[in-house]
Amino acid sequence: MMFARVARRTFTSSAVNPYKVTVLGACGGIGQPLSLLLKLNDKVTDLRLYDIKNAKGVATDISHIPTNSTVTGFSAEEADGLKNALKDTELVLxxxxxxxxPGMTRDDLFNINAxxxxxxxxxxxxxxxxAAVLVISNPVNSTVPIVAEVFKKKGVYNKKKLFGVTTLDSIRASRFISQVANTNPTQEHVSVVGGHSGITIIPLLSQTKYANTLSKEQRDALIHRIQFGGDEVVKAKNGGGSATLSMAQAGAKFANAVLSGFAGEKNVTQASYVDSPLYKSEGIEFxxxxxxxxxxxxxxxxxxxxISAEESELLKECKETLKKNIDKGIKFADSKQ
Known part of the structure; x- marks a missing residue:
């Protein structure tokens, strides 16, 4: 019997700039799919996964995927596990x-997650x-200020490298508006600004091509669904959790954008919750x-x-709530001194 000869190939990374990336909380509902998606990103060549326990198992599982990156698990059970997971890393999620x-708001999570x-x-x-730090842990409106205060205390705060991941609001907006317009969601873009919780989420529908075609009922329903889309998932999972898979995709998408910026790619623009000058004069730091x-x-x-008059009203409500959320995070960090 004759067998065709199979050519032997040597695989090399297609990434021009390889990066070290660390996921803190890698074994959770968001952490596992997020780590999987990062393993598939050719910009990531050194992936470190950390959690209280079982990170080595998740790392071993993901490491079998044939992409040109190493995956290492670290846990709180080992000496210097967290320290080693972070050493020399360039991006922390x-x-x-x-x-x-069910019934919980993002603010209800504050006391534990803070x-x-x-x-x-x-x-x-x-x-x-x-390292650049990407905060996914809710409530993002408050947890990002906590991280900022910690870095300030340590004398290493760099406002250019701290991000609250709000990408989930943007991808939900693209999906939801496409369902109303019966279009391809990959071709839709909705600018979403403000914060990452309830009424602080402001989808700027007036800046889309549907500004003059949506009825008031459609517009109101869309805004509410984008603001409270997470509730759909919590309810549908019937107590089994919140948005994890879509959040993982959002986190991976934003991480890729940050790494693309690091690599010098041009015109990489994404919405994010950052230390911003836009409304700082009103006491809104982020x-x-x-x-x-x-x-x-x-x-x-x-x-x-x-923005429209209606969106101006949404912005006013957003600012009032956002300032309280930010102050809450700062006060928590100060209380830990």
Whole structure:
């Protein structure tokens, strides 16, 4: 019997700039699919997964996927596990924390998740002070200020490298508006600004091509669905958790954007909740708007642009709530001194 000869290939990374990436909370509902998606990203060649326990198992599982990256698991059960997971890393993603349950708001999670984020931020400030930090743990409106205060205490705060991941609001908006317009969601874009919780989420429908075709009923329903889309998932999972898979995709998408900026790609712009000058004069230190990313992280923070009278009212309500959320995070960090 004759057999065709199979050519032997040598695979090399297609990534021009390989990066070290760490996921803190890698074994959770968001952490596992997020880690999987990062394993598939050719910009990531050194992936570190950390959790209280079982990170080595998740790392071993993911490591069998044939992409040109190494995956290592670290746990709190081993000496210097967290320290080693963070050493020399360039990008830190924090999805650690407890998920929402039916009837819970993101703010209900605060007392538990704030402490988790504070401790992880302390470790990151001490062991990876130059890394970009992407905060996924809810409530993002408050947890991002906590991370900022921790880094300030340690004298290593770089506002260009701290991001609250609000990408889920953007991808939901694209999907939901496509369902109303009966179009391809991959071709839709909705600018979503403000924060990442309920009424602080402002989809700027007036800036879309549907501004003059949506009825008031459609517009109101869309805004509400984008603001409270997470509730759909919590209810549908019937107490089994919150948005994990879609959040993992959102986190991976934003992480790729940050790495693309690091690599020098041009015109990489995504919405993110950052230390922003837009409304700082009103006492609002952080705000989500389109951000252009570059080699040093934030390259440019864009204003929200022209908005409708209705959206101006939404913005007013957003600011009131956002300021309270930010102050809550700062006060929590200060209480830990």
């Amino acid at each position: 924090i999805p650690a924390g407890v998920p929402r349950k 402490g988790i984020v504070y401790d992880l931020a302390t470790a990151a400030a001490e062991n990876a002070p130059n 705000f989500a708007s389109p951000v252009t990313l570059g080699p040093d992280g934030v390259q440019e923070i864009h204003p929200i642009g022209d």
